[in-house]
Amino acid sequence: MSTVHTLRIDGKDVAGSDGATILEVARENGIDIPTMCHLDGISDRGACRLCMVEIAGSPKLAPACMTRVAEGMEVTAHSERLLEYRRAITEMLFVERNHVCAVCVANNHCELQDLAEDLGVTHFDLPRINPKVEVDASHPLFAIDHNRCILCLRCVRVCDEIEGAHTWDIMHRGLDTRVQTDMGLAWGDSPTCTSCGKCVQVCPTGALFEKGRAVARGTRRPRPFLPWMRVVAEERGL
Amino acid sequence: MTRTIVIDPVTRIEGHSKITIQLDDRGEVVDAHFHVTQFRGFERITQGRPVHEMPAITARTCGICPVSHMVAAAKAVDDIMAVEAAPTGADLRRVINLAQVVQSHALSFFHLSSPDLLFGFDADPARRNIIGVARENPGLARDGIAIRKLGQQIIEWLGGKRIHPPWIVPGGVAEPLAEETRDRILAAIPEAIAAAQRAIAWYKSDLVRWEEEAATFGNFRTAYMGLVDREGLVDLYDGWLRVIDADGKPLEERVDPRRYAEFIGEAVEPWTYLKTPYWKPMGYPDGIYRVGPLARLNVAERTGTPLADEELEKFRWRIGRVAGSSFHYHYARLIEILHGLERIDQLLRGPDILSKHVRSRAEVNRHEGIGVSEAPRGTLFHHYRVDDHGIVEWANLIIATGNNNMAMNRAVLQVARQHVRGDRLEEPMLNRVEAVIRCYDPCLSCSTHALGQMALELELRAPDGTTLDTLTR
Numbered sequence: 025m026s027t028v029h030t031l032r033i034d035g036k037d038v039a040g041s042d043g044a045t046i047l048e049v050a051r052e053n054g055i056d057i058p059t060m061c062h063l064d065g066i067s068d069r070g071a072c073r074l075c076m077v078e079i080a081g082s083p084k085l086a087p088a089c090m091t092r093v094a095e096g097m098e099v100t101a102h103s104e105r106l107l108e109y110r111r112a113i114t115e116m117l118f119v120e121r122n123h124v125c126a127v128c129v130a131n132n133h134c135e136l137q138d139l140a141e142d143l144g145v146t147h148f149d150l151p152r153i154n155p156k157v158e159v160d161a162s163h164p165l166f167a168i169d170h171n172r173c174i175l176c177l178r179c180v181r182v183c184d185e186i187e188g189a190h191t192w193d194i195m196h197r198g199l200d201t202r203v204q205t206d207m208g209l210a211w212g213d214s215p216t217c218t219s220c221g222k223c224v225q226v227c228p229t230g231a232l233f234e235k236g237r238a239v240a241r242g243t244r245r246p247r248p249f250l251p252w253m254r255v256v257a258e259e260r261g262l
Numbered sequence: 263m264t265r266t267i268v269i270d271p272v273t274r275i276e277g278h279s280k281i282t283i284q285l286d287d288r289g290e291v292v293d294a295h296f297h298v299t300q301f302r303g304f305e306r307i308t309q310g311r312p313v314h315e316m317p318a319i320t321a322r323t324c325g326i327c328p329v330s331h332m333v334a335a336a337k338a339v340d341d342i343m344a345v346e347a348a349p350t351g352a353d354l355r356r357v358i359n360l361a362q363v364v365q366s367h368a369l370s371f372f373h374l375s376s377p378d379l380l381f382g383f384d385a386d387p388a389r390r391n392i393i394g395v396a397r398e399n400p401g402l403a404r405d406g407i408a409i410r411k412l413g414q415q416i417i418e419w420l421g422g423k424r425i426h427p428p429w430i431v432p433g434g435v436a437e438p439l440a441e442e443t444r445d446r447i448l449a450a451i452p453e454a455i456a457a458a459q460r461a462i463a464w465y466k467s468d469l470v471r472w473e474e475e476a477a478t479f480g481n482f483r484t485a486y487m488g489l490v491d492r493e494g495l496v497d498l499y500d501g502w503l504r505v506i507d508a509d510g511k512p513l514e515e516r517v518d519p520r521r522y523a524e525f526i527g528e529a530v531e532p533w534t535y536l537k538t539p540y541w542k543p544m545g546y547p548d549g550i551y552r553v554g555p556l557a558r559l560n561v562a563e564r565t566g567t568p569l570a571d572e573e574l575e576k577f578r579w580r581i582g583r584v585a586g587s588s589f590h591y592h593y594a595r596l597i598e599i600l601h602g603l604e605r606i607d608q609l610l611r612g613p614d615i616l617s618k619h620v621r622s623r624a625e626v627n628r629h630e631g632i633g634v635s636e637a638p639r640g641t642l643f644h645h646y647r648v649d650d651h652g653i654v655e656w657a658n659l660i661i662a663t664g665n666n667n668m669a670m671n672r673a674v675l676q677v678a679r680q681h682v683r684g685d686r687l688e689e690p691m692l693n694r695v696e697a698v699i700r701c702y703d704p705c706l707s708c709s710t711h712a713l714g715q716m717a718l719e720l721e722l723r724a725p726d727g728t729t730l731d732t733l734t735r
Contacts, residue, residue: 126426127318161312161651164625169312212651235652236623238431239318 031097040093047075047088050101057101058110058139060117061176062089063226066185072117072176074110074139077101085109107143114145119152120199122171123229130230131240136174137229155199162212166224166234168203173231175201179223191217279704281695282721283678285730291682294675296667296699298536305657313339313626313652314432320644320659321426326369329362329417330637330662332430333499334644337633339432341520342648344627351434351620356499357447357609358420358430359635363498364454364602365413366638367555367595370703371461372406375592378697379468383475384690402464405457409599412454416606419443434621444610451607455569458600462573465596469580472589478680480588480673480698483508485541485551487665488558489519489636495566496558496601498636504561505541505551510584513543519634522643526660538667539660550672553640553665554702555594560584567608570601588673588701595703626652637662639703663704673698687722687731 027042033050040049045068050057060072070090077088080098088101100106117136125131139145161167180192180203191214195204206214224232284293308319317335321328333355340347347355377390380398388394396403414424420435420443421427429436472479490504491497502516505525517525529538529546541549551557560583564571574597581590609615626648633644640662647656677698681691722731 126322127315129315131428159310159312159653161653167312167651235312236314236432236625238314238428238436240428241431241436 029093029095029097031093031095031099033099034101042092044093045089046077046086046091046093046097046099046101049093050088050099055101057088058142059089060135060139060174060228061178063178063182066178066181066226069177069181072113072174074113076106076109078103078106111143111145114140114143115148115150117174118145119148119150120155121157121173122152122154124171127239128172128230129233129237129239129241130172133240134230135228153199157202160205160211161235162210163214163217163219163235164212165219166211166221166232168211168232169230170202171231172229173203174229175203176228177203178226178228179203179232182222182226187218187220187222189216189218189220192223279699280721281674281699282723283674283682284723284725285682286725289683291675291678294671294678295533296671296674297534305659308646308654308657311654313342313631313646313648313654316644316646316654316657317430317432318426318428323659323661325425327362327366327637327639328426329358329421329430330635330642331644332427333359334633334635334637334642336430336432337500337635338631338644338646339633340622341631341633342626342628342646342652343432343622343624343631345433345622345624348434348617348619348622350438350614350617351622352499353609353612353615354420354435354439354620355430357606358417358427358435359499360602360606360609361413361416361420363413363636363638364599364606365410365417366703367599367602368406368410368413370638370700371592371595371599372403372410374703375697375700376402376406378693378700379465379472379592383693383697387689387693390693399464402461405461409454409457409461409603412450413602415450416447419446431621433623436621438618438620439616441616444615448607448610451603455600455603455607458596458603459569462596462600465593466576469593476587476589478676479694480669480676480701481586482669482672482676483586484669484672485513485544485549486557486560486584487541487551487553487641488561489634489641490516490562491566493566494563496562496564496598498558498602500635503634503641506561506584508584508586510560513541519643520632522632522634522660523645526643528660534667536667537660537664539665540668547668550668551665552588552669553662554591554638555598556585556588556591557640558636559594559597565597565601567601567604569604570597573597573600588669588698591701591703626650639663640665663702666702666704670699670702670704673701682722 028039030039033055038049038053047057058074060074061069068089070087073087075088076085078100079086125137157170159167159169183192184190191205192203195202195208205211206216224234280297282295283291286292304320304323311319316339317332320331320335323331373392376395377392380395381390392403417427418424421429485505485507487503487505489497489501491501503519504515505513507513525542526539527542527546529540531538540546541551559574565574577593577597630647635642642662643660645658646654648654674695677694681694721729724730
């Protein structure tokens with residue numbers, strides 16, 4: 025029998041089993057914490073930092089997706105400070121690449137767009153970087169537009185952990201970081217890609233899309249349509 | 263000596279432009295230029311984008327006629343996929359394109375030009391606007407607003423939104439037509455047709471006043487170009503390019519629009535960002551031609567819808583088989599509104615219009631594609647080249663207003679010669695110059711693919727190049 029911890033999130037008394045993350049327990053109790061890199065069914069990375077929360081007694085913020093609950097924890101998931109940070113992070117996600125919602129395949133189906141709307145990001149104070157990045161449309165079914173990639177790495181994890189192909193990975197560092205297929209081969213030349221499309225399904229923005237989709241005609245269904253991800257995750261104890 | 267006269271309210275054209283008028287030693291007008299002063303570069307920014315995005319990206323050239331760009335772009339991508347749009351998809355594209363023409367023509371005629379016609383070119387600018395029209399002739403204003411509203415509503419009902427509807431896609435349209443949408447449009451058409459007929463009746467009764475003005479209002483000999491269908495009728499979506507000379511003699515009876523580059527050259531002038539297309543067989547600058555409503559009615563045999571054909575017959579009886587004065591663009595625009603409404607009605611009564619098969623699907627099968635359609639202001643060309651994976655490598659757009667560039671310059675010169683004397687610019691003169699430009703309903707943001715506010719600046723120059731007078735709006 026696993027131990028159950030009692031704690032408070034935003035003043036609400038909640039309980040979570042040993043090993044559960046703050047994010048899981050919060051969501052089970054109807055407390056929404058914004059996330060971008062997290063996806064139920066694949067491992068967490070704590071990369072996007074949107075789920076940062078305050079824990080009483082700790083001077084540092086902690087990512088809710090990576091922090092296990094503990095007995096008597098006092099968690100603040102929503103505060104003015106956290107909102108400011110989350111807005112700043114969202115803004116940085118936008119200015120780092122070239123996001124033009126109006127002509128994006130994911131317009132109105134985009135998690136980044138929804139996030140900005142939810143957090144009230146109405147404009148950018150930071151200068152746009154406007155990097156020159158490429159589109160790889162060499163795969164017969166899918167394409168990747170790095171202009172819209174926020175490096176959440178869901179594609180990398182789903183390809184590795186669920187499909188088992190590990191076609192996707194990352195290359196370079198800092199601002200030059202890119203997701204890549206098979207050590208930098210064109211996607212269409214990848215010997216490992218099974219064309220399963222999982223990466224496209226989990227992409228939160230319009231970075232990965234089915235070729236031939238017109239603008240605002242991308243697909244996004246609720247994630248529970250991916251039950252196999254749940255099954256695999258449970259088997260692996262993720 | 264330079265003097266700036268600032269005139270408020272702002273003028274009624276779409277985009278930013280400047281006009282210079284050159285005088286000789288005796289103070290007579292020797293030359294005039296219509297300058298379009300900004301640059302946007304859509305042909306460059308689309309490079310590197312997946313070609314399926316082109317309808318949505320190029321639609322952003324304009325908020326007034328996004329549908330026209332989406333239609334031409336989608337047709338160019340159809341060509342790249344080497345498919346024909348699903349027949350019902352093509353008919354639905356026709357309907358939304360006609361709705362676009364109806365709303366844009368209504369904007370041009372009622373909102374922008376009718377104040378000049380109702381009050382005269384010399385009237386007080388404070389009164390000479392759509393609000394003034396609503397006071398003086400409320401029925402006319404109401405009809406104009408109602409026609410424009412219906413055009414915009416049809417676009418919204420079909421495409422989901424009025425501006426930049428993402429419904430027109432390569433291969434056809436994204437969603438089939440719902441029965442209730444069809445019925446809603448059909449129910450609204452008769453009242454709009456009646457409104458268009460009232461406006462035509464008013465215009466015809468008023469036309470007598472302007473016959474003298476029309477004679478020197480951009481009245482000159484040019485060729486005309488427009489799309490016609492198999493029977494030589496007006497076709498705003500597809501067909502063949504027909505080009506006639508000033509006497510109505512065909513220069514080209516039927517050209518596949520994909521061959522446009524053999525016939526149309528694009529000159530670049532240092533004084534404007536608007537490219538200057540010309541009819542290649544006649545060379546530059548002799549190959550001047552006009553497009554748009556007047557040109558379409560000049561090149562076509564008929565419109566193909568009964569009420570509009572009746573009006574076209576009267577138009578030709580009154581003005582001639584080939585109308586040369588730019589003033590008659592207004593009249594032609596009204597007849598096209600009527601035609602558009604009738605044609606929408608015909609198309610929506612087609613037996614297959616509710617078919618669920620509205621989109622053809624294919625991969626990139628060609629490296630090059632050309633899409634041509636008739637936008638409200640004239641023939642619109644989209645031409646793309648893509649790589650093996652469908653990434654745009656090169657694009658060329660010839661915008662309706664661009665086709666009329668030489669004609670607009672010629673028209674400004676004619677009006678300036680008629681009305682400018684000495685070294686002073688007067689308000690009625692400025693308004694006439696503007697009004698002749700307004701006949702072409704130029705969309706400068708489209709035609710340069712340029713961004714800007716509405717403004718017009720007039721400059722009068724002495725032989726030595728010094729500025730005698732400027733007038734800014």
